[in-house]
Amino acid sequence: MTVYRPLLQELLFAYGPCGQEDAVRDVCLRELRPEVDEAWTDPAGNVIGVLRGGDAPAVRVMAHMDELSMLVKRIDADGTLHLTPLGTMYPGNFGLGPVAVLGQHTTVCGMLALGSEHTTQESPRIWRTKPDQGDKALDWPDVYVFTGLTGTELRHAGVAPGTRVCVDRSRRTLVDVGNDYLGCYFLDDRAALTALLCCARDLRGGATPPGDVYFVCTTNEEIGGIGGGYASRTLPGELTLALEVGPTEPEYGTQVAGGPIVAYSDALCVYDKSVADRLMDMADELGLAPQAAVLGAFESDASHAKAGALTPQAGLLCLPTLSTHGFEVIAHGAIPAMADVLTGFLRDPWREVG
Structure with a gap:
């Protein structure tokens, strides 16, 4: 089978x-x-x-x-990536976690992140998505990719606006669900x-x-x-x-x-x-x-x-x-x-x- x-x-x-x-x-x-x-x-x-x-x-x-994947929209000086979707889905479809940034020269491992749950109204981007606060559905402007690299290092890797970003391979292993089913992204x-x-x-x-x-x-x-x-x-x-x-x-x-x-x-x-x-x-x-x-x-x-x-x-x-x-x-x-x-x-x- x-x-x-x-x-x-x-x-x-x-x-x-x-x-x-x-x-x-x-x-x-x-x-x-x-x-x-x-x-x-x-x-x-x-x-x-x-x-x-x-x-x-x-x-x-x-x-x-x-x-389904993501596209780099812009890069901050500190190496933070901001994304737009390629296909119909939202951050919640993938969940926060490791992503592969497919640079022209090097594939970079980044982290799709929202930010700390331990924040107040002084962090409005996070605050508005909390169910017990702003109660706004999580969308792409609310999340970012932490790369741990500088803007210069990303340029050397060939990462720029238009670079594709995928769910990392570490999250693509088939899992058995019950006795009769398989699950994966x-x-x-x-x-x-x-x-x-x-x-x-x-x-x-x-x-x-x-x-x-x-x-x-x-x-x-x-x-x-x-x-x-x-x-x-x-x-x-x-x-x-x-x-x-x-x-x-x-x-x-x-x-x-x-x-x-x-x-x-x-x-x-x-x-x-x-x-x-x-x-x-x-x-x-x-x-x-x-x-x-x-x-x-x-x-x-x-x-x-x-x-x-x-x-x-x-x-x-x-x-x-x-x-x-x-x-x-x-x-x-x-x-x-x-x-x-x-x-x-x-x-x-x-x-x-x-």
Whole structure:
């Protein structure tokens, strides 16, 4: 059941902030090359592997390499860094603690900090965020990164406005939650990437797919689906199918203990019903108890592509995930389940349901 775990952990340890996904890209290329007929990196930085099939329309399957991260906004003379987010999250999603500042020459370990709890109104930045005082939600202007270095030392390390800041590798180890679950930061979208790579291996070992399958590990999904949009526009095919984490909340009727989530819509588009129905049907055939969902406050590579008229059809398959964009939790079987549904779907993506 956990044969995928070493690969998932390797992907989690690799830093991959938006626009700087090099370490993740290297792993994806290494894993994808033996399983496809051709693999390459496109001008947008996407990793693409194509498995040649028959004469049916091609399918583009996407999972993103980038992660939620931070961007240096300015640097004080004493070496303090002030940040802005890359993606939708707040300091509370990550918590205070060690971060990796990816300098041009050196990676610097810093500490995401708010300041001392033992303060009064004379420290208004801290005071206003205390629940028993100002009761203001903690936001990026309230926190900073302590580096222990001077401004000159940071310049020598290649740290400047625009430098990416990531949750430190020391906080990226998978943990077992209960008997049946795994937890870590950045399962979005490293868990789905793992499922994509497992699917490529499984599909390679079976019958030739009816059409070409393009496996696409995309860039910059968290800031607008940029890599996925470029791939949808430039690669052949009539369908873009995104693999993602899926929120498990009462408003959607989804549970982390349930089967794969199939989205019928999100904040950007209505997914093609025929595609969603086919995914549901495939998961049903496998006995995986799929969960249909109408998602709000959610976007994907596929919905960006559909909303931008870059693909005629779009679909979204998700791993049920607790606390998306935070310390995320999935079931042990969620990755194999996604890979199995995807493999079955790609072996006959255009079959009508019913």
